[in-house]
Amino acid sequence: MISYTYMTCRMGAWKAALSAATTDGHSPLRSTGQALRLSAAGMSTRFAFTVHASNGMARAGTIAMRRGEIRTPAFMPVGTAATVKAMKPQAVRASGADIILANTYHLMLRPGAERLARLGGLHRFMNWPRPILTDSGGYQVMSLAKLRRLTEEGVEFRSHLDGSRHMLTAERSIAIQRMIGADIVMAFDECPRADRPLAEIEASMELSMRWARRSRAAFDESGGEDAGAALFGIQQGALDEGLRRRSADALRAVGFDGYAIGGLAVGEGQEAMFATLDFAGCQLPAEAPRYLMGVGKPDDLVGAVGRGVDMFDCVLPTRSGRNGQAFTWGGPLNLRNARFAEDAGPLDPRCACPTCADYSRAYLHHLTKAGEMLGAMLLTEHNLAFYQQLMAAMRGAIERGIFTDWAAGFLRDYNAR
């Protein structure tokens, strides 16, 4: 099998190297000059994306980073406030997660970036030694904070927790993410609603591109690469192909380790999202991972992987777990439903997670009805394990060259009820 390893250089010029894939899935670095340089310096890989196999736009690969490898397509559980809600980090890892996401907006307010830095960074604080991606805070400021004021410089706002006044700029966002100790740092961006007038979408996209350049400069000045961190840019432009093209070109000119597709999963619906991905994915560099932010439902993930997306994050499996909803190969289940009251079977007979091994639907129904914390814990654990099994199944199907057929079969079973 042939695989392609892509490694990014400082300031964004790209090198691609062709090399033989190792059988254990580790990214081979022997044939690249940069790899030799890193090896000679005694350092492990900062960021290398290897594609092991592809089916059409779908592709299976690995991102090598100092804190560990990320198998792609990857799903990142959301650990908003320095915890994946209702989960111990060991259980998050056991579910199959290689990387988690944390929210800059929440962490800057509580416990605070400087405090986190004094305590040795987020990895030590929350006992998660593997890669962490932090968002830029831009999206959450606009959706959560009070009294926002948007300028060319950034966003001034008041905390939703205590009303305290804060300012987020590209420079401050990057500084916070570096203090947190993020492995993957996101450029600061603004995400308008997809249903705004096109002129407004365009102006916002242009602003995000100026912020992307400032983010790159701030990241480089902070010594981000020497610290082992990577920087991703974020494409904007809502549902418009021309704006997405201009955004992609602007990001490519700056150069990033990876490219996120922002501004989707904000209420436009699956059909519009897929239509946008049909052109957005191709506009972004093939050599770098593509990350679709905030997505999604299991069928969203399958459709997006088929359109070339490599990374995802979403609160759905964790939030649903706290609300009595379970995802299964046969579709979602609402455990509050009385029909489960005496159902002695597991949530999903095809699932290998601890919840399905040890507990019945009847018990999970009881815990959910009684509002017991253990219900949230067990359903969250199942949902995260289901999402990771889904990603593993997609990687396997791509590696076997049967992704399209696999996806059709998945959707048939998932939508059977």
Place this chain on the structure above:
Amino acid sequence: MISYTYMTCRMGAWKAALSAATTDGHSPLRSTGQALRLSAAGMSTRFAFTVHASNGMARAGTIAMRRGEIRTPAFMPVGTAATVKAMKPQAVRASGADIILANTYHLMLRPGAERLARLGGLHRFMNWPRPILTDSGGYQVMSLAKLRRLTEEGVEFRSHLDGSRHMLTAERSIAIQRMIGADIVMAFDECPRADRPLAEIEASMELSMRWARRSRAAFDESGGEDAGAALFGIQQGALDEGLRRRSADALRAVGFDGYAIGGLAVGEGQEAMFATLDFAGCQLPAEAPRYLMGVGKPDDLVGAVGRGVDMFDCVLPTRSGRNGQAFTWGGPLNLRNARFAEDAGPLDPRCACPTCADYSRAYLHHLTKAGEMLGAMLLTEHNLAFYQQLMAAMRGAIERGIFTDWAAGFLRDYNAR
């Protein structure tokens, strides 16, 4: 070392057998006729209480039951609604618990005793294969239910969940506990407030003794012993030595596998509780375990063990864990306190639990302030582990013959702040 094994026969006559203790703490049964009979029938021990060592009234021992051994003095975590709140059962076991308590009142209302029986009983339902003790429902009916009506027959009440009408009698309580699959069944009793007039306390105690006789008959008729279950009686009489004596004599005349001390830990204060235990413990048979219901704080446990108590249950370690309070060898800590915001040390440097191994006080402060479920999970796990380490330390001190000195040292450290 010499140890005493006590095994109860049907209908309450006592046999005691003297035998050599095995070094691994397993109860030796070789020298008892009953043990030989059980062994010949291929059955394991239903209920055998062995005292390995004693210091004054304090004693260390083992209760052997079919689902496992219970090391005494024992602390039973409370699993009210078929879950020890915020804990997986594997973690409850890993904390050192040999037995848990479940509440008849809650389970009869949700999921319902008949439903639990159809689902294979509580052990399978909640994935806890070891011994379970159920309370009788009497205490909780009086404290939680609406529109209670107390008669000689029992208590009629309305559910606090949905207002549905129910009746608890001695016979119904035993039937429910047997359907749940309890290993230790409690006699049905009434628990008046300790500050009621003495005549009222006396009448209530006499009623509870009549209910105890009915409970014994109902348990025997249900085939409780053949199913491997044990039955405990409950002494009442509030703080009055004469009433406690009459209650103990009444229970002894009926005969039970173990004897609970009820009607304490209801607001009388530690001094009055200890004063009552000073005579109540001696009134109950030395051959059977003594169980102090609903107790308590760590210093309550130490004082009660010194007064001859073998078993405890209390919501304090679990409830406190959900409220940001941790128990440590240096006294309780309130994790909400701002002084922990940058404290990188563990909750308790002397504690061997996973929370103390993996997380800082600063992180637990953050989780508690943020209302994160993981904070409740980690503090509950620590508190239960601390309680079990406390019980193990008391057992060790009794076995080494230094309980009094150990207790003085414990209280000095625990109250140092």
